[in-house]
Amino acid sequence: xxxxxxAKFINSLKLKKNRESEGLxxxxxxxxxxxxxxxxxxxxQIYSSRNFQLSIFNYHVDVIRIKENExxxxxxxxxxxxxxxxxxxxxxxxxxxxxTDCLSLALDTIQDPGNLGTMIRIADWFGIENIVCxxxxxxxxNSKVIQATMGSISRVKVHYTNLPxxxxxxxxxxxDVPVYGAVLDGKSxxxxxxxxxxxxxxxxxxxxxxxxxxxxxxxxxxxxxxxxQTPDQxxxxxxxxxxxxxxxxxxxxxxxxxxxxxxxQ
Amino acid sequence: xxxxxxAKFINSLKLKKNRESEGLxxxxxxxxxxxxxxxxxxxxQIYSSRNFQLSIFNYHVDVIRIKENExxxxxxxxxxxxxxxxxxxxxxxxxxxxxTDCLSLALDTIQDPGNLGTMIRIADWFGIENIVCxxxxxxxxNSKVIQATMGSISRVKVHYTNLPxxxxxxxxxxxDVPVYGAVLDGKSxxxxxxxxxxxxxxxxxxxxxxxxxxxxxxxxxxxxxxxxQTPDQxxxxxxxxxxxxxxxxxxxxxxxxxxxxxxxQ
Numbered sequence: 001x002x003x004x005x006x007a008k009f010i011n012s013l014k015l016k017k018n019r020e021s022e023g024l025x026x027x028x029x030x031x032x033x034x035x036x037x038x039x040x041x042x043x044x045q046i047y048s049s050r051n052f053q054l055s056i057f058n059y060h061v062d063v064i065r066i067k068e069n070e071x072x073x074x075x076x077x078x079x080x081x082x083x084x085x086x087x088x089x090x091x092x093x094x095x096x097x098x099x100t101d102c103l104s105l106a107l108d109t110i111q112d113p114g115n116l117g118t119m120i121r122i123a124d125w126f127g128i129e130n131i132v133c134x135x136x137x138x139x140x141x142n143s144k145v146i147q148a149t150m151g152s153i154s155r156v157k158v159h160y161t162n163l164p165x166x167x168x169x170x171x172x173x174x175x176d177v178p179v180y181g182a183v184l185d186g187k188s189x190x191x192x193x194x195x196x197x198x199x200x201x202x203x204x205x206x207x208x209x210x211x212x213x214x215x216x217x218x219x220x221x222x223x224x225x226x227x228x229q230t231p232d233q234x235x236x237x238x239x240x241x242x243x244x245x246x247x248x249x250x251x252x253x254x255x256x257x258x259x260x261x262x263x264x265q
Numbered sequence: 266x267x268x269x270x271x272a273k274f275i276n277s278l279k280l281k282k283n284r285e286s287e288g289l290x291x292x293x294x295x296x297x298x299x300x301x302x303x304x305x306x307x308x309x310q311i312y313s314s315r316n317f318q319l320s321i322f323n324y325h326v327d328v329i330r331i332k333e334n335e336x337x338x339x340x341x342x343x344x345x346x347x348x349x350x351x352x353x354x355x356x357x358x359x360x361x362x363x364x365t366d367c368l369s370l371a372l373d374t375i376q377d378p379g380n381l382g383t384m385i386r387i388a389d390w391f392g393i394e395n396i397v398c399x400x401x402x403x404x405x406x407n408s409k410v411i412q413a414t415m416g417s418i419s420r421v422k423v424h425y426t427n428l429p430x431x432x433x434x435x436x437x438x439x440x441d442v443p444v445y446g447a448v449l450d451g452k453s454x455x456x457x458x459x460x461x462x463x464x465x466x467x468x469x470x471x472x473x474x475x476x477x478x479x480x481x482x483x484x485x486x487x488x489x490x491x492x493x494q495t496p497d498q499x500x501x502x503x504x505x506x507x508x509x510x511x512x513x514x515x516x517x518x519x520x521x522x523x524x525x526x527x528x529x530q
Contacts (some may be wrong), residue, residue, distance in 0.1 A: 114379075118509060125508055127491035151506075155512050190523045226392035226522045240389040247387060247515045250508070254516040255523075257491045258455045 002047065002070040009010045010047075010074040010086065016139050025141035028134050029081035032151045039059065040086040040152030047071065050082045059133055076143040089141060094132065094159040095168060100174040101197050103256060104130040108163060109204040110137045110245060117148020117245040119202070124152035126253040131156060132199070134210075135165040167216040170199075181209050181217030182248055188224045189255050196260040200252055205245050266323040267312065267335040273419045275312075275339040277352065281404050290406035292418070294346040300416030302326065310337065314345050341408040354406060357395065359424040361431060365439040366462050368521060369395040373428060373478055374469040375402045375510060382413020383511040384467070389417035390519040392503045396421060397464070399475075401427040430482040434466075446474050446482030447513055454520050461525040465517055470510050488516050 010026065012018045019025050024044065027036055030052075036043055036055070046052060046063045049071040054061060071080045103124055110116050116138050123131055138145065140158045149156075170177055178198035186192075199218060203209035209217065223243060243251070275291065277283045284290050289309070292301055295317070301308055302319070311317060311328045314336040336345045340371035370388055370391060375381050381403050390395055403410060405423045414421075437441055451457075466482060468474035474482070488508060508516070 098361075118512065121509065122512060125488075125490050188526075189404055190526060222528070223519065224522075225390050226526075240386050240415065240420075242415075243515070244383060244386065245510065247383065250512045250516055251519040254488065254519065257489075258520075259491070261453075261455060261491075 002064070002066045002074070005075050007070070008039050008057060010084070013086070014076060014143065016142070019089065019139075019141050025087055025089055025146065026076070026084060026143060026147050027087055027148070027153070028077055028084045028143070030083055031148070032149075032153075033083045033085045035151030035154040036085060036087055041090050041154055043085050044088060045086045046083060047074065047082045047085075049080070052083050077147070078181050083210045090157075090161055092157045094161055094166070096169040097173050099130055099132070099199075100170060100177045102130075103197055104199050105129055105131060105249070105253075106163060106167075106179070106201045107131060107133045107137050108201060108210055109207070110202065111136050111205055112139050112245075113142050113144035114136050114148050115205065115244070115246045116140060117145040117150075117153075119249050120145075120149040120158065121152040122246065122250045122253055123156045124149075125255050128253065129155075130156060131158045132163065132166060133158060135160055164212050165215070167199075167213070171216065178218045179216050180219045180221050180252070181214065182222065182252060183209060183217075183220045183241065184222055186220030186222035189221045189252060190224065192219060192221050194259050196256070200249070200256070202245055202249050221252065223248060267329070267331045267339070271311060272335070272339050275349070278351070279341060279408065281407070284354065284404075284406050289342070289351055290354055290411065291339060291408060292352055292411050293342055293347060293349045293408070294412070295348055297411070297414075297416045297418075298348050298350045300419040303417030306355050306410045306419055307325060308319050308350050309353055310351045311348060312339065312350075313347070313348045317348050322334060332469065337363065342412070355422075357422045357424055359426055359431070361434040362438050364395055364397070364464075365435060365442045367395075368393055368462055369464050370514070370518075371399060371432075371444070371464045371466045372396060372398045372402050373475055374399050374472070375467065376470055377510075378403050378407050378409035379413045380470065380509070380511045381405060382410040382415075382418075384514050385410075385414040385421050385423065386417040387511065387515045387518055388421045389414075391522050393518065394420075394422060396423045397428070397431060398425050398465045400425050419447060429477050429481070432464075432478070436481065438466070444481050445517070446485065447517060448482075448485045449487055451485030451487035454486045454517060455489065457484060457486050459521050459524050465514070465521070466513050467510055485519065488513060508514055517519060 012024050013024055027033055043061050047066050047068055048063055049068045052063055106130055146153055178195055179201055181201045278289055278291050291299055312331050314333045315329055317328055341423050370393055443460055444466055444468045458496055
């Protein structure tokens with residue numbers, strides 16, 4: 001049974017300002033909620049339209065049984081998926097000096113929630129534990145982002161900060177940490193020297209990396225296009241002009257990890 | 266000025282059965298329409314809310330000037346983008362023997378329009394000219410697919426066929442053409458022998474490659490996860506369980522092309 005004021009409260013969390021003031025976010029679906037239950041993120045309450053089973057490790061979480069039409073009233077999904085959880089927004093401390101010896105993602109003004117969610121899933125797959133986002137990157141607790149992570153939100157730490165200030169701190173403490181910037185006129189990813197540590201910097205979907213961040217890039221890299229090399233005589237267009245930001249991220253992360261597996265820089 | 270029956274006709278093309286019976290599809294946005302105008306696809310009519318300029322190479326296409334609210338009435342986009350084109354569905358002949366000496370994609374029951382559109386964009390980037398889809402793969406002339414291709418639909422040929430029958434034909438003519446199947450328990454992509462020809466077979470988003478297609482796979486490949494290798498004691502979950510199908514496609518295509526650039530199998 002779903003009380004009216006509960007439904008109202010849950011629906012209020014669909015707005016960023018309310019998520020921020022309450023320190024709460026919503027996750028939906030059996031897989032994502034299960035992943036969250038087994039992560040460092042605290043699940044405060046679960047609403048379920050079926051008999052959702054908790055394992056003995058999280059028996060302290062309240063599960064409220066509701067009807068399917070009640071779930072539909074609080075869900076953000078077109079097809080609600082059995083379970084909805086209210087979770088506490090974790091607070092991760094961002095310490096630049098702790099990220100100088102591993103590989104991290106840095107995201108500059110990523111706007112599309114699906115892209116951010118997919119990038120978190122990619123980071124999880126490739127063992128990248130931290131993503132440092134510019135303050136104007138889409139908010140990670142947006143339900144579209146959470147759903148697109150497919151549970152990876154429970155394993156990857158996403159930080160928001162002033163990116164130029166962050167890179168300034170990193171550089172002052174560890175001047176040799178590479179920042180790989182994905183740009184269209186960089187050196188081929190396949191021929192670049194890639195270390196197993198540093199930052200992969202991905203720019204905005206349409207404008208790329210901001211001018212104020214370019215000075216921090218130590219290595220400009222690009223994914224070579226393999227399309228027909230002779231431009232069309234009429235238009236100059238011969239191939240796709242760019243790859244989607246999440247697609248580019250996946251290709252770059254894969255190449256970094258391939259090298260470190262094979263012990264090749 | 267948009268006539269009432271024109272608006273009705275254009276809106277009717279939002280349904281697959283009408284696109285098929287009329288042999289027409291709709292594309293929207295300045296970039297996509299421009300790419301189509303310079304491709305082999307015939308653009309029959311253009312509706313534009315601004316002064317859309319045709320180059321001398323396509324002066325024979327009719328451009329009808331309409332108001333922004335009229336464009337909104339026929340557009341499938343949340344934010345209509347100046348121009349909408351009615352295009353003829355091209356008919357490509359699928360000849361198995363012509364695909365034995367190049368690299369192609371084969372898609373088994375891909376359901377998400379965004380995934381198919383992104384895969385077409387990836388194919389375009391990596392110079393893959395043909396995509397062979399199972400008959401139950403989402404229809405490529407669905408507006409969500411067209412928009413997600415970002416114009417690459419004008420350069421990549423997408424075929425629909427009975428995939429087992431297709432692979433049967435390929436194999437009978439050229440028994441040594443490899444079919445690389447992306448599966449979770451395959452050999453590491455990075456350590457597999459990859460030829461510059463054959464088929465990269467991508468399965469359905471949740472079920473993977475269908476049982477009836479597995480016998481045609483000559484090389485099972487997977488993208489190694491780099492997540493924490495020791496599973497969580499409580500759950501066994503240690504990392505993302507899978508990558509999105511379009512993400513996996515991009516990583517695989519990139520690795521194929523990296524090898525052929527470096528002349529390494």
